[in-house]
Amino acid sequence: MSPTLQPALERYADLTIRAGLNLQPDQRLLIVGPQGRGVDIHLAPFVRLLARSAYKTGARYVEVLWDDPQLRVLRLQEAPPHSFGEYPSWSAIARLEFLQHGDACLALFARDPDLFSGIDEDIVSSSVNAILTTMRPAVSYILRNAINWSVVSAPIPSWAAKVFPSVDARDQERRLWELILHLCRADLPDPVSIWRDLGRDLALRACYLTTKNYSSLAYTGPGTQLYVALPKGHIWHGGQVTGQNGVTFLPNIPTEEIYTLPHKGHVDGVVSSTKPLSYGGNAIESFRLTFSNGRVVDLAAQKGEAFLRKLIETDEGASRLGEVALVPHDSPVSQCGRILHNELYDENAASHLAFGNAYKFSLVGGEAMSDDQFSASGGNMSLVHVDFMIGSQEMDVDGVKDDGSKEAIMRHGLWAFGG
Numbered sequence: 001m002s003p004t005l006q007p008a009l010e011r012y013a014d015l016t017i018r019a020g021l022n023l024q025p026d027q028r029l030l031i032v033g034p035q036g037r038g039v040d041i042h043l044a045p046f047v048r049l050l051a052r053s054a055y056k057t058g059a060r061y062v063e064v065l066w067d068d069p070q071l072r073v074l075r076l077q078e079a080p081p082h083s084f085g086e087y088p089s090w091s092a093i094a095r096l097e098f099l100q101h102g103d104a105c106l107a108l109f110a111r112d113p114d115l116f117s118g119i120d121e122d123i124v125s126s127s128v129n130a131i132l133t134t135m136r137p138a139v140s141y142i143l144r145n146a147i148n149w150s151v152v153s154a155p156i157p158s159w160a161a162k163v164f165p166s167v168d169a170r171d172q173e174r175r176l177w178e179l180i181l182h183l184c185r186a187d188l189p190d191p192v193s194i195w196r197d198l199g200r201d202l203a204l205r206a207c208y209l210t211t212k213n214y215s216s217l218a219y220t221g222p223g224t225q226l227y228v229a230l231p232k233g234h235i236w237h238g239g240q241v242t243g244q245n246g247v248t249f250l251p252n253i254p255t256e257e258i259y260t261l262p263h264k265g266h267v268d269g270v271v272s273s274t275k276p277l278s279y280g281g282n283a284i285e286s287f288r289l290t291f292s293n294g295r296v297v298d299l300a301a302q303k304g305e306a307f308l309r310k311l312i313e314t315d316e317g318a319s320r321l322g323e324v325a326l327v328p329h330d331s332p333v334s335q336c337g338r339i340l341h342n343e344l345y346d347e348n349a350a351s352h353l354a355f356g357n358a359y360k361f362s363l364v365g366g367e368a369m370s371d372d373q374f375s376a377s378g379g380n381m382s383l384v385h386v387d388f389m390i391g392s393q394e395m396d397v398d399g400v401k402d403d404g405s406k407e408a409i410m411r412h413g414l415w416a417f418g419g
Helices: 004-020 040-056 069-078 089-099 119-143 157-163 170-181 190-212 306-313 370-375
Strands: 026-034 063-064 103-110 149-153 215-222 225-231 258-260 266-270 278-281 281-292 295-303 321-326 353-357 383-391 396-400 406-411
Touching: 004 040, 004 149, 004 190, 026 040, 026 089, 040 063, 040 103, 040 170, 069 119, 089 103, 089 119, 119 306, 190 258, 215 266, 278 306, 278 383, 278 406, 281 306, 295 306, 321 383
Parallel strands: 026 063, 026 103, 103 149
Antiparallel strands: 215 225, 215 396, 225 266, 258 321, 266 281, 278 281, 281 295, 321 353, 353 383, 396 406
16 A cells, blocks of 8 residues: 555545444444455455554454455366365354344455456356355345445455556556545545535435335336336435444445335346446456346347356346446546446446345335245345446436326436435
8 A cells, every 4th residue: 555645545444434334332343355255365454444443433343354366266277176166154154243243344345357257157156156155144134234334445456457457557556546535535634524424415315216106217228228116115225324233324435326126026128238247257248138027038248148147047036136226427436437347336337237136124124024025025035136337328217106107317317306
């Protein structure tokens, strides 16, 4: 980490702990990596800043689960093929110990977008599914907001090289740090106050859409004509949310979205991606999906089509949607003019949908529902939850009422109603 960035890095760490997690005095904190893995060992210096901030805030204990991504590559290249469906349970058990105790959980979403490039998609899919299956009990705590949790990112060399390929290799990581700090407002004097205000503004916009109680959404744009039904009792969220433990927190920094769940059985039409999707360490680009009765029935992609097919074949719910999210085209992430090849950032640059699991807290009473009850109410269940971007300055979104009349929600990628 560059010494010249040190003050901003410390503000970013404080922002993560105080506004993202809203860590409470005497809480424990577990820091993990993306999608059931540990934190990339390259991020140890930043993790130490996070731990220092957590202890200053009153944390009783900070624990970190670590990971070396290159060991994962070696395994998929060299281990016996029959072993790729295996994943030890101790990592999930460690997470459950913290989550069941009501502790806070922070995920550092930093990974190489091309980590598994060139490795057979069946091998990658088998490995990813084994992790997701093992982690499912722990993930359920996040899906119902049982505790305060948050996701932020930090640069690793391979990711920085992907975002800034034409920059000298010695400067790529610094450039990505500068961009992240800017998009998270950590280059400003008091980002904690800024994000608390932004979080409240997004929550108010989400509350407005909840009161509208639309029966469906209609998306219109280049290569997109899609109708997405919304279940009865759906709740829009954005910005600040309050967990079942009573703590108000920001699930993501940055966050520019408001979101809810679709009805799993009533999505129809065609939708085209507007940004690349990185899944399983491979890029999927310029893809088009056709939905009928909630399921993907046809697809095509210019790059990574085999991985896209593996994704939606993960289980029955992976071919259905679990989230609809609206993001204005003038969001700071969109206006930075770069594709960041990282779901946390790219999802805050464009309206998006998600394959797979829906958040139970997006349905009235959903947190208390069994999986069967949630599914019967229209909520989707799956091992995966993968966002893909569909928004642009050419996208229009309408809210459809029970009588079939429409109201503008977005025009040309921007909000068509006041905050």
